[in-house]
Amino acid sequence: MLKVTIPHLGNSYIPLSALFREVGLEVILPPPISQETIALGAKLAPEFACLPFKINLGNFVETLRSQTIDLIFMAGGVGPCRFGYYGQLQQEILRANGYQVDFLILEAPKTHPRELWEKLKKYLPKHRLTDFSRALSYAWQKAKAVDTFDTLANQIRPLEKKPGATSRLQKKFYHALNAAVLHKDIKKIVNNALQELSSLSVKTEFKPLKIVLLGEIYMVLESQVNFKIEETLGNMGVEVKRTIHFSEWVFEHLLLSIVKPNWRQKQFLLAKSYLDNFVGGHGLETVAHTVDAAVNNYHGVVELAPFTCMPEIVAMQALPAITKDLGIPVLPLIIDEHSGEAGIRTRLEAFVDMLAYRRSRSRGGELLEVVSRN
Amino acid sequence: MIIGLPQGLLYFWFAPLWREYWQKVNCSVISSPPTDRQLMMTGVGSTLDEICLPIKIFIGHVKWLVPKVDKVMIPHLVKIEPKAFICPKFMGLPDIVRHTVPEIGEKMLVVKFDHPKTNFKQALDQAARQLGLKPPKKEFDLQNQLQGERIWPGLLNLNFQKMLNQQTENNLKIGVLGHPYCIYDPCFNLELLKRLRENDLTYYTPEMTPICYQGQGAGSLEKDLFWTLGRLQFDALEWMLEELNVDGFIHISTFACGPEAIVGELLEKRIRQANKPILKLNYEEHSGEAGVITRLEAFLDLMKYRCQVC
Ligand code: SF4
Numbered sequence: 001m002l003k004v005t006i007p008h009l010g011n012s013y014i015p016l017s018a019l020f021r022e023v024g025l026e027v028i029l030p031p032p033i034s035q036e037t038i039a040l041g042a043k044l045a046p047e048f049a050c051l052p053f054k055i056n057l058g059n060f061v062e063t064l065r066s067q068t069i070d071l072i073f074m075a076g077g078v079g080p081c082r083f084g085y086y087g088q089l090q091q092e093i094l095r096a097n098g099y100q101v102d103f104l105i106l107e108a109p110k111t112h113p114r115e116l117w118e119k120l121k122k123y124l125p126k127h128r129l130t131d132f133s134r135a136l137s138y139a140w141q142k143a144k145a146v147d148t149f150d151t152l153a154n155q156i157r158p159l160e161k162k163p164g165a166t167s168r169l170q171k172k173f174y175h176a177l178n179a180a181v182l183h184k185d186i187k188k189i190v191n192n193a194l195q196e197l198s199s200l201s202v203k204t205e206f207k208p209l210k211i212v213l214l215g216e217i218y219m220v221l222e223s224q225v226n227f228k229i230e231e232t233l234g235n236m237g238v239e240v241k242r243t244i245h246f247s248e249w250v251f252e253h254l255l256l257s258i259v260k261p262n263w264r265q266k267q268f269l270l271a272k273s274y275l276d277n278f279v280g281g282h283g284l285e286t287v288a289h290t291v292d293a294a295v296n297n298y299h300g301v302v303e304l305a306p307f308t309c310m311p312e313i314v315a316m317q318a319l320p321a322i323t324k325d326l327g328i329p330v331l332p333l334i335i336d337e338h339s340g341e342a343g344i345r346t347r348l349e350a351f352v353d354m355l356a357y358r359r360s361r362s363r364g365g366e367l368l369e370v371v372s373r374n
Numbered sequence: 375m376i377i378g379l380p381q382g383l384l385y386f387w388f389a390p391l392w393r394e395y396w397q398k399v400n401c402s403v404i405s406s407p408p409t410d411r412q413l414m415m416t417g418v419g420s421t422l423d424e425i426c427l428p429i430k431i432f433i434g435h436v437k438w439l440v441p442k443v444d445k446v447m448i449p450h451l452v453k454i455e456p457k458a459f460i461c462p463k464f465m466g467l468p469d470i471v472r473h474t475v476p477e478i479g480e481k482m483l484v485v486k487f488d489h490p491k492t493n494f495k496q497a498l499d500q501a502a503r504q505l506g507l508k509p510p511k512k513e514f515d516l517q518n519q520l521q522g523e524r525i526w527p528g529l530l531n532l533n534f535q536k537m538l539n540q541q542t543e544n545n546l547k548i549g550v551l552g553h554p555y556c557i558y559d560p561c562f563n564l565e566l567l568k569r570l571r572e573n574d575l576t577y578y579t580p581e582m583t584p585i586c587y588q589g590q591g592a593g594s595l596e597k598d599l600f601w602t603l604g605r606l607q608f609d610a611l612e613w614m615l616e617e618l619n620v621d622g623f624i625h626i627s628t629f630a631c632g633p634e635a636i637v638g639e640l641l642e643k644r645i646r647q648a649n650k651p652i653l654k655l656n657y658e659e660h661s662g663e664a665g666v667i668t669r670l671e672a673f674l675d676l677m678k679y680r681c682q683v684c
C-alpha cells in the first residue's frame with residue numbers, strides 16, 4: 001500500500017487521515033510536534049522562513065527518518081503569501097538532505113476538487129471517482145464534527161466545575177472520531193460527545209470574559225505550537241471564540257472561491273476603514289474580526305502571528321487604531337522557534353487581568369471570581 | 375499644487391514616470407532627499423519593530439515630505455504584471471502609512487496600480503481626477519517612448535542600461551541580486567555599489583537585464599514564482615550566468631523580508647550548483663559598517679584569488 005504523510009495542522013489529521021485511508025492509502029502521521037521538531041526544521045530552513053514552514057519541514061524529516069514514505073501531501077497557493085511556495089522549497093530542501101520523496105501539492109485556492117482526484121489517480125489506478133467523492137464526504141463529516149465540538153468545548157471550559165473535565169472529553173472524542181470508519185458511527189460518536197459535554201456540571205452564576213482568538217491560520221489551529229492557548233485561556237476562566245476553523249477554511253478555498261469568488265465581501269466591508277486591501281494570508285480577516293469583536297462586545301482579542309509573517313504584520317499596524325476607536329484591547333503575540341511557554345503565559349495572564357479589571361470598572365462585581373479561578 | 379514623491383521602495387524604478395506625469399498636469403514635484411541616517415531613524419521610530427527596514431525607511435521619507443508639500447503620493451502597487459504580486463506589505467502600504475503617519479491626513483494621495491484593472495496611465499489619471507486635474511490627453515512622452523513594451527521592464531531598461539554603460543568593463547564581474555530599494559539606496563546598504571566600484575569591479579544588477587531575458591529564468595522554475603521582484607532576479611540570474619558569466623554574486627536582503635526568505639534560498643541553490651561564490655548580506659537598522667566591510671573584503675579577495683587560479 002502506498003504510504004502518505006501530511007504535516008500537522010491542529011486536528012486536520014482526523015479528516016485527512018479519513019480521506020486518504022478511504023481511497024486506499026496508508027497514512028503515516030508525523031510524531032507529535034516537539035521542541036525537537038521545531039529545532040530540526042529551523043536548522044534546515046532558511047533563517048527568515050515562516051515558523052509554519054519550519055515546523056512542516058521538521059514533521060517531514062522526523063517521519064522520513066523512521067519510515068519510507070511515498071508521498072507527502074501539501075496544500076499550495078498562488079501568492080501573495082509564502083505559503084504557496086512551501087511545498088516546492090521543502091521538496092528541494094529535503095532532496096538536498098538526501099530524502100527522496102514525491103510531493104502531492106493541492107494548489108488552493110484555484111484547484112477544483114476534481115483536479116486533486118486527477119493527481120491522486122496517478123497513484124491509485126484501481127479507484128474510481130465515486131470512491132473519491134465518498135471519501136471526500138466522509139472527511140468533510142469529520143472536519144465539521146471536530147469544529148462543532150471544539151466550539152462548544154471553548155464555551156463550556158471556563159464554566160466547568162471539575163478542572164480539566166472538558167479537555168479530557170475532548171481528547172477522548174478526538175480519539176474515537178479518528179478511529180470511526182462508518183458514517184453512522186461518526187454520527188453516534190459526535191452526538192454522544194456533544195451530549196456528554198453539555199451535561200458536564202458547570203457554574204451557572206459565573207460570567208466568563210469573552211476573547212476572540214485570531215491571526216495566522218497555522219498558529220491559531222496548531223495547539224502544540226500556540227502553547228494550547230485555547231485550553232490555557234479556558235482554564236483562566238475565559239470563553240474563547242476562535243475565528244478560524246479547518247472545515248471553514250477548506251470550504252472557502254475549495255468551494256466558495258469557485259462558486260462565489262467574492263465570498264470575502266463581508267470581511268472587506270468590516271475591515272475597510274482600517275485595511276482597504278487583501279494582503280494575503282489571514283491579514284484582512286484579522287482586521288475584520290477585530291472590528292467584529294468590538295462591535296459584538298467581546299472583551300478582548302488575541303492575535304497570533306509567526307515571526308516575519310507578512311499579512312499579520314500589516315494587520316498589526318492597523319490594530320491600535322481599532323483599539324483607539326472602538327475600545328477593544330488587542331494582545332498581539334508573535335511566536336518564533338525560541339518562544340517559551342512561560343513568557344506567553346505571563347502575557348496572557350496579565351492581559352486577562354487587565355480585561356477583568358476593565359470589566360469590573362464598567363460593571364462592577366465580577367473581578368473577584370476571575371482571580372479566584374487561578 | 376506640489377506633489378511629494380517619497381524616495382523609497384519602487385521610487386527607484388518609477389520616479390521618472392511619476393515625475394513626468396505630474397509635471398504634465400501642471401504640478402510641481404519634489405522628491406524627498408536620498409535616505410540618510412536621520413531619515414531612516416525617523417522611520418524606525420514611528421513603526422512597529424516587526425516591519426522590514428525598507429518600509430521603515432519609506433515611512434521616514436513620508437514624514438519628511440508631509441509638512442513640505444500639498445500631497446504625498448503613496449504608490450499602492452498591488453500588481454504590475456499578470457500572476458505576480460510585489461509583497462503583502464506593498465498591498466497594505468496606504469494603510470501602513472495612514473496608521474503610522476497620522477499627520478498625513480488629507481495629504482495622502484494614493485495611486486493604485488492593480489494589473490490588469492488599471493494600467494499605469496489609468497491609475498495616474500484616476501488620481502489626477504481626484505485632485506480635480508485634467509489628465510493629459512495624449513500618452514505622455516515616456517510612455518510613448520516605450521510603446522509596444524510592457525511599461526515597467528522597458529522603463530527599467532532605459533534608465534539602468536545607462537548605468538551599466540557608465541561603468542568601465544573590468545576583469546572581475548559581479549552580479550548583485552536583491553530588491554531595487556536595497557541595491558540603489560546607499561544608506562541602506564552602506565554604500566555597497568561605491569565600494570564595488572572602488573575595488574575595480576564591474577557590477578550587474580537585475581534591472582540591467584536585457585528584455586529578451588524576461589521570463590527566461592523565472593520560467594525555468596518548477597512552479598511559477600508569484601513575486602515580481604523575485605521573478606526579475608531569476609531572469610537576471612539566467613543572464614548573469616549564461617551570457618555574462620560573472621565571477622560571483624552578492625545577494626542583498628533585509629532582516630525578516632518575507633519573499634526573499636524563499637527566493638534567496640532558491641537563488642543560492644542555483645548559484646551553488648553553477649559553482650559560483652556568493653556573499654549574502656542581510657541588513658537591518660543596526661547593521662554596522664565594520665562588519666559589512668570585513669565580509670565584503672574577504673569575499674572580494676576570494677573572488678580575485680579564484681580568478682587568478684583559473
Ligand atoms: S501567512 Fe504568514 S506564516 Fe503563513 S505563509 Fe504567509 S507569511 Fe508565512
Ligand code: SF4
Pocket residue numbers: 426427428429460461462463464553628630631632633634
Ligand atoms: S519584499 Fe521584503 S523588503 Fe520588500 S516590502 Fe516586502 S518584506 Fe519588505
